[in-house]
Amino acid sequence: MKRKIIQSERKDQSAGRLQQSDRKPKDLNVHARSQWQWTWTKMGLLSLCILSVLIPLLLHLFSDSIDLSRPSDIGLNHTINMYLTPGEGVRVGVWHTVPEHRWKEAQGKDLDWYEKALGDGSPIFIYLHGNGGNSVLVIQVLSAVGYHVLVLDYRGFGDSTGEPTEAGLTSDAVYLYHWVKARSGNSPVCVWGHSIGSGVTTNTAVKLLEQGKQFDGIILEGAFVTGRRARDQPIEHPFTWFYWKFPYIQFFLFNPLKNNIFVFPTNENLQKLRTPLMILHAEDDHIVPFASAQEIYRIAEKAQNSDKRVKLVPFDRSLGYLHNGLYKDPGLPDIIREFVQSLMT
Numbered sequence: 001m002k003r004k005i006i007q008s009e010r011k012d013q014s015a016g017r018l019q020q021s022d023r024k025p026k027d028l029n030v031h032a033r034s035q036w037q038w039t040w041t042k043m044g045l046l047s048l049c050i051l052s053v054l055i056p057l058l059l060h061l062f063s064d065s066i067d068l069s070r071p072s073d074i075g076l077n078h079t080i081n082m083y084l085t086p087g088e089g090v091r092v093g094v095w096h097t098v099p100e101h102r103w104k105e106a107q108g109k110d111l112d113w114y115e116k117a118l119g120d121g122s123p124i125f126i127y128l129h130g131n132g133g134n135s136v137l138v139i140q141v142l143s144a145v146g147y148h149v150l151v152l153d154y155r156g157f158g159d160s161t162g163e164p165t166e167a168g169l170t171s172d173a174v175y176l177y178h179w180v181k182a183r184s185g186n187s188p189v190c191v192w193g194h195s196i197g198s199g200v201t202t203n204t205a206v207k208l209l210e211q212g213k214q215f216d217g218i219i220l221e222g223a224f225v226t227g228r229r230a231r232d233q234p235i236e237h238p239f240t241w242f243y244w245k246f247p248y249i250q251f252f253l254f255n256p257l258k259n260n261i262f263v264f265p266t267n268e269n270l271q272k273l274r275t276p277l278m279i280l281h282a283e284d285d286h287i288v289p290f291a292s293a294q295e296i297y298r299i300a301e302k303a304q305n306s307d308k309r310v311k312l313v314p315f316d317r318s319l320g321y322l323h324n325g326l327y328k329d330p331g332l333p334d335i336i337r338e339f340v341q342s343l344m345t
């Protein structure tokens with residue numbers, strides 16, 4: 001379009017030049033200006049192209065700049081990095097943070113020490129993360145309360161190998177559960193699932209149920225009711241693999257919303273579970289609406305026929321926690337402590 005306009009301007013100019021020589025300087029001026037405009041447009045387009053490549057690249061580099069094998073780099077000095085192999089050719093990275101009061105003792109310790117520490121009687125949390133980058137902060141809260149925390153980077157995430165599929169993520173978490181149980185003695189083993197990790201959590205709990213096992217407690221934070229796309233609300237759903245892994249690149253290559261790539265049927269899962277459940281949700285959650293927490297509560301409370309075993313803890317809109325900020329709540333440690341104590345009595 002731009003190019004056409006310029007060509008017709010040129011035609012006018014040459015016609016003008018033949019007829020009226022006194023208009024010449026002005027025409028040249030117009031010509032020069034439109035050329036400049038064109039140059040600026042080209043430069044603008046070029047910089048857009050460069051930015052669209054550069055931003056995802058920078059994000060990628062930035063996220064890779066955390067060396068996952070060295071948690072002490074980001075202030076977790078009582079944490080060890082290890083790898084488990086939940087499947088053939090699949091190696092997943094796991095962080096184990098011991099309770100904060102043991103941080104001095106933990107300095108310079110090896111895997112053996114950490115494995116033994118897991119049986120020290122402190123409650124244990126398996127933390128199944130979502131897309132947000134707040135796991136470190138939640139680890140710190142749980143560790144400060146006095147718990148062990150195991151954070152799993154599912155296959156295909158972080159420095160874990162393998163293909164991320166719903167079944168794959170679930171079996172990674174099941175595997176970690178058994179690994180923990182083999183070392184945890186009589187300590188309660190709970191799970192905390194955030195965002196999409198809440199889907200992995202309920203899937204895992206159902207898988208364990210089929211094996212006659214269960215978590216001692218489940219905490220769901222910013223959880224969604226189901227990952228199954230409702231036909232009448234096609235855009236509603238923010239959780240797609242490709243948004244999750246590559247928020248920019250994949251979106252432009254194809255529209256993942258068209259594919260039912262994952263299901264995460266938390267609503268159906270909760271109907272089968274009888275594990276004490278605490279639902280944490282910010283009223284101003286901008287990714288998973290608060291109504292989702294209410295729906296989850298309703299389903300679980302009905303299934304368990306108990307308002308004691310199922311709790312919903314809302315965080316007021318005015319606190320501004322959104323989808324990733326619950327760890328900031330000064331009351332959170334007590335809320336967690338109370339929940340875990342209720343499991344042990």
Ligand SMILES: *[C@@H]1O[C@H](CO)[C@@H](O)[C@H](O)[C@H]1NC(C)=O
Pocket residue numbers: 075076077078100103
């Ligand atoms: C190690 O971590 C603990 C717990 O977060 C903190 O209190 C302590 O100051 C840290 N120590 C060092 C030397 O970084």
